[in-house]
Amino acid sequence: MRIQSGLIRSLLLFIPFAIAGAWSLQRHIDSDQLTVQPVQLRAQGGIGFNLRQATIPVQEIRSGGPPKDGIPSLSNPRMVSAAEATYLRANDRVIGVVLGRETRAYPLAILNYHEIINDRIGELPIAVTYCPLCDSAVVFDRRTSLGELEFGVSGLLYNSNVLMYDRSDTESLWSQLKGEGVSGPGARMKLTVLPMELTTWAAWKNRNPKTTVLSPETGHRRNYQASPYTRYFNQPNLMFPVKPISNSLRLKESVLGVWDDANAIAIPISAFGGKSVQIEKSLGSRKFTVAFDVEDQTIRVIKADVGIQWMNTFWFAWYAFHPETEIAGR
Known part of the structure; x- marks a missing residue:
């Protein structure tokens, strides 16, 4: 009986993590098979977010599949030297950032599964963002008149593009491609866009041999060697209106x-x-x-x-x- 009760307790502890994992992988699985069914938000509250003061049409905001934080952003992740980045291939694409004397690379192979990286280069807090559905790469300064923000993935999309949210008490939504807040106190507030380049690892390393690079040791179990969006990239159709x-x-x-x-x-x-x-x-x-x-x-x-x-x-x-x-x- 002790063995059985212990097994039951273990299963009960495991179930929430299994459910969360299934949610977080849902869009990636569907994007590869191209069977995703967009869910239009019809209520004023969008899966935990108050959209009553939204500056974009609420009826055009859609669920991307995973819930809020179902795609987990990273904060202050581990970096390694270029020599240690043996997990990268020459033609792997990276977002490269140069700030002062520091250079840093963020592989899309990792961003496919996290979409936002809250990092700091020197004293500057930055958000490296990537939306696989739009192949859109943008780097923002996280300092705003609301204070220094940390961003997460809301699980919502506008025009097939990720809507970020800030982890403040008010949780404003922010559009990556508009580069501004679209609800809450952050509405219509512009984010400062920072210089970056989207290039290959080989080209970036050649120009910046002292670069550091995002480590795959993120604390999350993901197969960063496999892109879940390969089929989506290789055919002309879009997944969302x-x-x-x-x-x-x-x-x-x-x-x-x-x-x-x-x-x-x-x-x-x-x-x-x-x-x-x-x-x-x-x-x-x-x-x-x-x-x-x-x-x-x-x-x-x-x-x-x-x-x-x-x-x-x-x-x-x-x-x-x-x-x-x-x-x-x-």
Whole structure:
């Protein structure tokens, strides 16, 4: 009887973790099989969030599958040296950040399962964010007029893009691609976007040999060697409704989205004519220079005037949030 009661207690302790694990993996499983069924939020409260003062249409906010924190963001994660990063392959994509004399890389293979990394480089608190559905990479300064924020994954989507939430008492929702709060006290508050590049591990390490890199020892059991979004990336369809839509480019063509306080431009891979080249562009009176690497198929900003901001994403996502955009080469 002691053995049986002990077994029962163990099972009861295990069940909540098993349920949480199933929730956290649901979108990843469905995205690979492309069978996800979007659940539209019809109530004013969105799975634990008060949306009554939302600045985006509540009827267009959807559940991505996992609940709040079902996709666990990371905070102050372990970093290792480039020499220790033997788990990375040369063509693995990373988000690279340079702040002062420090350089740091965040592999998408890990971000696929966590989407937000609350980190600190020197004295600066940053949020490295990645939405696999939009292939969108943006790095934010976590300092705001509400204080220094820590972000989590809400489980909600707007235009197929992750809605973050801040772990304050009010839990405002924040749109990654709008770069601002969309509910609660943070509504309409802009986040400061920091310089970054989306590139390959080999290219980043070659340019930044002293870089540190996010360790796969995150405290979570995930197979970081397998991408749950491979099939989604290899076919043209979207998983969630998006509007507006433009067919000026392939929906999932990779673009560098660049903007200032008055203008926006999309620079697609197709604008480079299949050649490794640098081009200078301007937004109003501000100038910037971008480089395309044909071998890695990456676009990065190498020089920019103050006031220029950028992100990497799919065309459909950039257009949905910047329908007034220009397209380089068109």
